[in-house]
Amino acid sequence: MKRIVKISNLLSNTINKLIEVLVVLLALILSFFMVLSVFYRYILNNSIYYSSELCRFLLVYITFLGSTVAYKHKAHIGVDVFVEYLPLKGKRFIELLIELSFLSFMVLLFVVSLKFLPMMWLQRTATLQLPYAYIFLIVPVSSAIFSIHIINRLVEIISQWSG
Template identity: 30%
Template sequence: MSHLLHLICQLLEKLLMFMMAAIVVTVSWQVFSRFALRAPSSITEELARFLLIWIGILGAAYAYKTRAHLGLDLFLEKLNIQAQRKVRLLIEVLVMFFALSIMVFGGISLVSITLELNQISAAMGWQMGWIYSVIPFSGALITLFCINNIKQLLFQSVAKGEL
């Protein structure tokens, strides 16, 4: 499983880098076309917005995997090792519950409703359901990362005879 997660993390990293480069090019073209050509492009504005949505939500999954997300561990560090592992396990379960219930199931509901209602973006004409599909996808990634973290916490605790 760790090899698969490593591959997923590498693909996610490359996708995020590509999207960051794409948003820089898109916004640069928007600025150039607005001020130099005096003919702003509405497509670039919408594309930049969609890229920002995808970067933010996929970036949250990547940050969770690499443990780069914001966390307050001031109280956690004051606990003994055994209590720290139990609290970390509880946190992982709560994050997994949120990712599954809100992001995956709620996101799938949002995607299906917007596809069913045929909501179309104004400038590009894309179905908004496909734009929103990043929410359940990212939720599934976070859930997968949680399962791996829980597995590591449990095997560390069992190996040391603490749980």
């Protein structure tokens, strides 16, 4: 069991580090284009026609990927008022139930988003003329990343029960 926990932690932590770096890079690119857009609009009296659309799509990617990082660090808001009054076994059971529910939702989201993906290749964005699939890809990608982190957490919960 310790080997499974170690492999699960290594995979989840490695993916999380890569996503953290990617989110920072995307945030820097977003900031650059926002500042550049303001400069062009108010100093040069011109505008970068694709800037707002690009920034919007970057923000979508940052949000979806950033939420996986927040989950990994247990930084999402949670209501644990009732769970705190439960005995240790009750807390672990509720935690297991929550993680299994979340994993079920992420797997469902992954499957459904893959079904919508072919349609997204046919639609184009307004100014960049990119297929919407490039933007929509973040849904199955982030749900897969979430699933990896959830499985890691489930392995940790089960290992605490067995050892």
